[in-house]
Amino acid sequence: MTQNGWGQIALFCVIVLLLVRPLGGFLTRLYSGERTLLHPALAPVERGFYRLAGVRPEQDQSWLAYALAMLAFNLVGFLVVYAALRLQGALPLNPQGLAGLAPDLALNTAVSFVTNTNWQSYGGEATMSYGSQMWALTVQNFLSAATGMAVALAFVRGFARRSVQGVGNFWTDLTRSTLYVLLPACVVLALVYVALGVPQTLSSYVTAKTLEGADQTIALGPVASQLAIKMLGTNGGGFFNANSAHPFENPSALVNLIQMVSIFAIGAALTNVFGRIVGDERQGWAILGAMGALFLVGVGLVYWAEASGNPIHVALGLDPAGGAMEGKEVRFGVALSALFAVITTAASCGAVNAMHDSFSALGGLIPMINMQLGEVVIGGVGAGLYGVLLFAIVAVFVAGLMVGRTPEYVGKKIEAREVKLTMLALLCSPAATLIAVAVAAVSPLGLAGLQESGPHGFSEMLYATTSAAANNGSAFGGLTANSMFWNVTLAIGMMVGRFALIVPMLAVAGSLGGKKRLPPSSGAFPTDGGLFAGLLIGVILIVGGLTYFPALTLGPVADAFATAAGRTY
């Protein structure tokens, strides 16, 4: 570990922290229906959309109407992507003449992009036409992110409102998220990426002569535009198979930094939005503090694990000073690869700039735990906030009684209905992950895709099912996932992990919104300080993490001890 490495990690954290309040303020004004800087230019467009769709923007929906609108919208999105991918061969903007996708791969990919997962069972440059990348995948990158933000806002309103039935209007939230936040930011980011050397073209792939005289095909395409939303919307689906390890998708340390910051920017700012909307910014900071502590511990562990080198190599006499460089870009080195890996798994992004399969056992364990905790460390845009708020409800309920009052969070009593729905939501992800990996581990179809045997092979499967159910989308690598078994299994995991969680969660919002809001009192459970942040961390680790303890023990933990003992499989 080097000072330079820690310096870069610190620089990243400072930039994200500086963005939290300004971005949080902007988002709060936007979602509260107030005017922002962008309104003079975009308000007429927004109104035009509403008129076109016949939406009354200020009309509140009940949680159920909100959930149905969200589901219907995503169903249509899924069908469009599925059709576009199946019919790719017949559609324009396909200079390489790539064929349509097989049904299972199209299903997996459509679910993946609709659920903001961006699991890729395919390699982008060999499978997807420019057209598919643009109108199928990039469009969903925007809309799935906007869906997450909308749902998070509905949830926050449940806490802030008093004795009302509505949780907001899905169409308004969706439109505002896309039009005022994601689109303008991505236009700017895409231009910056282009200026920094990321390709943006519709011309066909270039064939170059190498020094040895062989032909090499250099894949190109509209990369910058997809890269911008891939990060900002915590989607993570790479234009190229190598994702952000590809020199065209991540040409320099500066682009790498911008990418990392844009993964966290909206997620971190949403904690501030929560604080502002419930009327006490410190509530937001307490949550961000808990997230930040988990994040820093994760980064520290992965950095340490990767910088220590492989014990087997060290035993053979290799100098550990260089760290474990297998699977890492020399341009980024150990520190930035470790940082990127933790960011991308903490935030439900799934972009990678190094191959997680090649990480040390412990280095691969942390990204897995990040996802298994429900991606509540910053998390996906929107998803992270509502995920962590579900844990906050559990934390308040478990420990809140200890102050001698029935539990309440930011002035809302947590009662049987909320507990039931919250537990239901929290059950989804472990169920989807553990059942899928349990089936795969004893099924020849599941085992067929494995590259490694022993505990590392188990890690590959566990990582894949975890990534799907957590809607992360990053791949450990090593697992050949483009098979009927894995495409379908993971598609189910992605759907359960997304929608089976959102629906009960919206029901919680509806139930909370209908309650009175209690005024702050010194007798109430304090949720705006370090004590609560610590409690929240404990609950996230114990309730969220312990479920996976046996599985992790047989995967990365066994792997780590075996490697330390010099044993290979």
Place this chain on the structure above:
Amino acid sequence: MSEKSASLLDPALIGPALGAAFRKLDPRELIRNPVMFAVEVVALVATILFVRDLAFGLDAAFSGQLAAWLWLTVYFATFSEAVAEGRGKAQADALRRTRSETLAKRLVGDCGGYEEIAAPVLRGGDLVLVEPGDLIPGDGEVVEGVATVDESAITGESAPVIRESGGDRSAVTGGTKVLSDRIKVRITAAAGSSFLDRMIALVEGAERQKTPNEIALTILLAGLSLIFVLATVTIPSFAAYSGGAVPVIVLVALFVTLIPTTIGGLLSAIGIAGMNRLVRFNVLAMSGRAVEAAGDVDVLLLDKTGTITLGNRQASEFLPLEGVRASELADAAQLASLSDETPEGRSIVVLAKETYGLRGREMGPLEPCFIPFSAQTRMSGVDIGARRIRKGAADAVVAHVKALGGEVPAELAGIVERVARAGGTPLVVATDVRILGVVHLKDIVKGGIRERFGELRAMGIRTVMITGDNPMTAAAIAAEAGVDDFLAEATPEAKLALIRKEQEGGKLVAMCGDGTNDAPALAQADVGVAMQTGTVAAREAGNMVDLDSDPTKLIEIVRIGKQLLMTRGALTTFSIANDVAKYFAIVPAMFVALYPPLGALNVMGLSSPQSAILSAIIFNALIIVALVPLALKGVSYTPSSAAALLRRNLLIYGLGGLIAPFVGIKLVDLAVSAAGLA
């Protein structure tokens, strides 16, 4: 309440509880507690495995021990509930005896004839005659007569109380005994739903409904159990991949240690014990919901008289007019009060004696003529010969002096005003036409009450004093007592409006009252404590009844409510935090055969995989028994802010819950391996 804790392990209670706990193992009853039901199912599975091992001649020692400890886990849970119930049962039995033997004299016709029937046959609306020595056959209202009644069966208070028709003392309770005089009572509650019936049901816990928070907690625990089902049932597949197998009995053990058995086992005992704590405080909660609400209360409405101040005003100072010696004033005031048996009058005599050494004297030879206080004159006094001494309300005495042709000094108004402003009552004393001065009658704020309010404030509870006094007097007393706010010249309507206003702001309000005109406010309040001496209407409207009729208890009720919730939270936190250590005991034991390097996870250094698993299960069972006293007594509670409480309890039950099982399991392991059990 510490003196009661000694009875926790009373053999007279433990004996029946041991048997009752067995009956509670009935799955039909246990299913109400999903966590313990799951343990019972799992214990059954373990027993079947044990029988299989026996039948096939396999090593059955391990599965046999595990099965036994799993059954013990369930039994300890039902035992804790049985102990909690047993403590109420003794009281209920005594109550029930009073009820069954009662005969009622039901009035027939208008001419006073009656028929004797058994009390349980009575219906609402029946008129009964109760004569000296009779037990009152049912709850009702006195419609005719006055009687002294011994209510010790219910209140435990041996001094008899007066019950009379009309007014605020007309309610009588079935099972209490009339000592003197005849009364006619209209029965208001049918048999089975009387106060006594409800009380029996309450203390027995027979009709115990789960409270809202208890239901929510049960759901949380069931949800956690489901998550751990997932964690456990997927293990065989993982193990198969890793080239091995995990015996079912081990999975069963892991599952039971992970699910929150500690809180699951003690949950109902905590609830019953909370109700019993109230009962021992002589407060009956009509529902568990009310006890929980007591913990949530934000605003306490407290009656001034009896709660904040001593019931009576006392003379605190003699304020003579210019030219009058203080001792002269004291002497006159004492003379005027000698035959005044009111507490105010007595306090004047005492003050004069203490400050000026004036002793009460024998006045027989002077042939004094005492003038009692009347509502018309608003004065009292004494005529000794021609000397007429009067004391009374300022305007009354002034009018009296003027009528006799006397002068009223200008400074009097100033003194009277000053006394009133200080929250006191000015009593003007005059001899014939001469006004001597003023006696300052003062509301005496109870000792220590200011500190109590300080504690309540720290707990985030606002206190509001309710008084019929004028705002000026009320403000002075409020300032002296340290309440946060006051409602002066309070009418029942104003009280109700205040409660509504606070509730609209999202606050929970507690109050106590006794009169019929308190009933609407009692019903509106989230916690309404009716006094046992109060009217039927008040008792029906409130959700608690205080048998001692002591309004100060409101503060204790809040405290008991909070303690109940805190105990639940503390044991939940403890239970969940325990899981970390249990994983570290069982997971390495389970997987070490698959990957020997995983032995490094055995951080407790447990002697063998079998011993590790057995130790975790034994610890898991024993911790329930170990925590029974805590569940019954409640966690210790010192009033302080929520932040301070949380810090303290998180440290004890959160961090403690994390660490304790590491130590505990290690100790059990040492014992298990020393005894050669595994």
